[in-house]
Amino acid sequence: MSMGKKRIGVTEALRTQHLQEFERGLSTGNYKPYIRTQDFSSKGIRGRIADPNSPGSSYHCMSLNETFKLIDLFRNPEICDIKEQYAYVNLEKSKSFAKALQIRHPRYKWSRLDAAITFDFFCTLRSGRHLVVSVKPERDMEEPRVQEKLLLEKSICDSEGYEYLLVLDSEIKTEQNRNLIRVLKGAKLNNKLEKIYPKWLSHFSHYLVLLPHEPLSDLIQNAATSNDVSYQESFRLMQHAFWIGHLESDPELPLLPEHSPYLLGVECHV
Template sequence: MAGTKCRSPNPDLVDRWIAAGYGQGDGACYKPFMYVRDVPSIGTSSMVKSRVTGRTHHYLSRQEFKVHLEAEYSRYTKNIREQYALLPLAETQQIASDLGVRHPTYPTTKTPTVMTTDLLLTLDRPSGEQLLAISVKLAKDLTPRNLEKLLIEKVYWNQRGVKWVLITEKEISTHRVNNLCFFELSLADDCVLSSPITPEDFSRRFEANCRQGLSFNAIMAKSTRELDLDVHTGHALLGQAVWSHQSRLDIEKDTLTHRGSVFLKEGA
């Protein structure tokens, strides 16, 4: 079934979406312009609870979700806003006109589309907070028409002095993202709160038990047995240690699997 924002809206309906605050604002109350429910489901959308913002984020493609994981893992990220609306609408229309390209419209209508940026990050840098606007595309989707729309987006952010970048699958670290996915559910696992063992302490025990030839499952079983924990809690503790940069697990070298080998960072 088509989502609620894919039903050939007229300008009045678009104005109501804007007035309702979609794709605007900041903090935990931020509402993305597009939710997962708003688009046709093709099996690639994702919803994920963020430890950075404390809210559930909505991503319309698997690639956007992967970039979110990278942003979530970064020590510098203070805020993440997905599907950020490029407003006022008249500004993107003017940019398109100046560039001599067509402004996008909603399918089967002449209603101008509210353009959005996939992720808008607030980064904590030594010089102060900085914004970073990110568009996410598969390389195969960089058609001439999509490049025109990306150019409108780039100019919009450049006019505000905000850095804009385009990320394709070529810029995403496969092993790191896969391993963050491996521990993704740990982020919102409440069993960690009631554990007498901290994530960092559990990771130290796990690391001490790492031996060549032992699988992840074998090391996990040994570590949880020694600390009198269940495996589920152990996995959640280790995951939170990884996400908090408190673990020596090397998530860059290879993709973790339950039956695969575990690598530790050298010299850490």
């Protein structure tokens, strides 16, 4: 397991090394986030989220709020690439903006050395433009220092021609997004399940009509038996159907297999 980057007592030479490694990853197509979950201790819930489009790859989220927003970004059809913890490497420019705005530039902890500004998410749109997403707890928005950092981020993005979006946790901590996390593992199917998915969905939709008041888990098992697959495989197929929108449920209710399709408002749109 790789060690985390040193973030306390960082020297200028070490900062340069970190930035060069980041830029090397960008230029070679082997992107590595500038900040990783192992680099910091955090009061928030950090985690690595599997990339549904690239088996074996994962995203480093530094808070639960970032995880919620990442799941939302996955499903945005206008976005073709997402990079998390993206460093703005032009330190001279960010420092000049901070000076002009009369804002103290971010520094390493217990140090006077300026640190590179990192964007929570740096997205490439299908139009070719870029979108920077910053995720913050609503309770932090009254803090002057938070406001300063956000102003500095937005000013840099405006100068680079990036679209800028500030997202608050109150906007993304919804049951609908929790349900998306619950079905994320079904975003991408293996070849075997991909082939049987249409037949499985036909059987599952039949059981929706036939057994609307039975637990969802019973329908999953019935569909498994009808398609000669395991319960786990049938469950993964159900997750996929919800992820791609063939199945939908009440966005205000937790999607749990012990509840009935009738209670959850499950509908098939195929």
